[in-house]
Amino acid sequence: MRIGELSRRTGTPRRLLRYYEEQGLLLPSRCRNGYRAYDEHAVDRVMQIRGLLDAGLPTRIIKQVLPCLDKPRTIHFPRPEPEMIATLRDERDRMTERIRSLTRNRDAISEYLDAVLRAGATGTTAPEPSTRPAPEAEPS
DNA sequence: TTTCTCACA
DNA sequence: TGTGAGAA
Structure with a gap:
């Protein structure tokens, strides 16, 4: 094609x-x-x-x-160079860290969303942003 | 429709 | 990492 x-x-x-x-x-x-x-x-x-x-x-x-x-x-490389193994480990760990960060931020958003929707339903106000954990920047 | 290259965010 | 434009 x-x-x-x-x-x-x-x-x-x-x-x-x-x-x-x-x-x-x-x-x-x-x-x-x-x-x-x-x-x-x-x-x-x-x-x-x-x-x-x-x-x-x-x-x-x-x-x-x-x-x-x-x-x-x-197995594509029967004799993987140590450098390749290191690269793969490194990237795997980076992804793990990113997942952790994404999860945390998602949960923060989710929590806020729940609070806002609850407040909307009951007529009370949403919590101050500062009462929640700060969003976390993803690793660069 | 596709190619390429140069410049730029 | 990706985009826009211009010319062939």
Whole structure:
């Protein structure tokens, strides 16, 4: 398929698909006219890239780990360099920390929402923001 | 419709 | 990390 179809099927702007290629995340073949040609597998791959970016991984890390995540039970690097193991551990821990942070912020929002809705129902006022734990910034 | 590149937030 | 514009 060409870039337009992949864009439509993944909900990813064409511009961004070219950007991912430039970053080494996608390697489409080329038609005679120079148009990019993507196989069926590219759809899943793009979704996975989006997910990892959303999880906070930079493209250069994604490029490294993407083959490992394809089918986690397959060993892609029989002799994994210690550096790769370290990278994977590092990113896993970063994600864990991010999940913790997201959970905390979600709970803070949820708690406030409950209080506001309760107040709306009873006609009383919502609690002062300062009585609740401060929202926490996600790690950068 | 697609390509590319340069500049920019 | 991503976007906009212009030209082919």
